[in-house]
Every structure is written in structure tokens, then in C-alpha cells.
Amino acid sequence: MPRDIDSPDDREKPPFFDRKKEAETSFWRLKRASDGWRENRLKRVMAQEEESLLTTLGRVSYICACLYFDGVILTEIPVSMGKTTFSWFLYFFVLAVAFSLQSRLYSRWFVVDIRQIDFNRPL
Numbered sequence: 001m002p003r004d005i006d007s008p009d010d011r012e013k014p015p016f017f018d019r020k021k022e023a024e025t026s027f028w029r030l031k032r033a034s035d036g037w038r039e040n041r042l043k044r045v046m047a048q049e050e051e052s053l054l055t056t057l058g059r060v061s062y063i064c065a066c067l068y069f070d071g072v073i074l075t076e077i078p079v080s081m082g083k084t085t086f087s088w089f090l091y092f093f094v095l096a097v098a099f100s101l102q103s104r105l106y107s108r109w110f111v112v113d114i115r116q117i118d119f120n121r122p123l
Contacts, residue, residue: 047112059110066102070095 048056074095081087 044112051112055110062106062110066106070098070102074098 074091077091077094078084078087081090
């Protein structure tokens with residue numbers, strides 16, 4: 001029986017990865033990503049320290065009002081409509097629209113400017 005020109009024995013072996021090197025590379029990649037997230041979070045916290053008490057209370061009040069509206073007021077839709085499938089679909093649709101609107105309003109009203117904070121700048 002004739003042998004195939006590209007028999008499995010004649011092919012080049014695929015390159016193998018060094019597990020230790022790959023693990024170290026992925027560790028540093030994850031560390032850089034988490035350091036960036038941590039730095040932005042720290043900047044947001046530092047920027048909130050300079051805001052007024054009314055802004056802080058407004059942020060907390062807004063979140064409480066949104067939770068009350070989403071959790072108590074909107075649940076009246078399936079309760080008043082008899083807990084049918086249509087009422088649950090309507091509830092989740094209205095909840096998604098309300099959540100989208102609430103998050104846009106929150107980001108517009110309570111935006112925190114972190115552009116002025118630079119950790120790399122010497123004091």
C-alpha cells in the first residue's frame with residue numbers, strides 16, 4: 001500500500017506552550033487589568049470626597065427611590081393583572097425600560113470627574 005506524502009509521522013509537530021511561562025503571562029495581564037480598574041475606582045472615591053453633602057444625599061436618595069419604584073411600584077403590574085404570562089412579560093419590559101432610563105439619569109446627574117486626578121504626577 002503506498003504511503004501518503006503527508007503522513008502523520010512526517011509532519012512538523014505543533015509548537016508547545018510552556019505552561020509556566022503562559023501562567024505568568026496571564027497573571028501579569030490580569031494584574032494590569034485589575035490595577036487599572038482599582039486605580040479608576042480609587043479616583044472616583046477621591047473625587048467624591050470633594051463633593052457637597054447634598055450631592056451625596058441626593059445620590060443615596062435617588063438610588064433608594066429607584067429601588068422602591070422598581071421593587072414595589074412595578075411589581076403591582078403582575079399582581080393587578082392576575083400574574084399571567086403577559087403580565088410578567090409586561091413587567092420585565094417596563095422594568096428594563098425603567099432601569100435603562102434610571103441608569104442614564106444617574107450617570108448624567110451624578111457624574112464624577114476623575115480626569116484631574118493623576119497618580120503619576122509628582123506632588
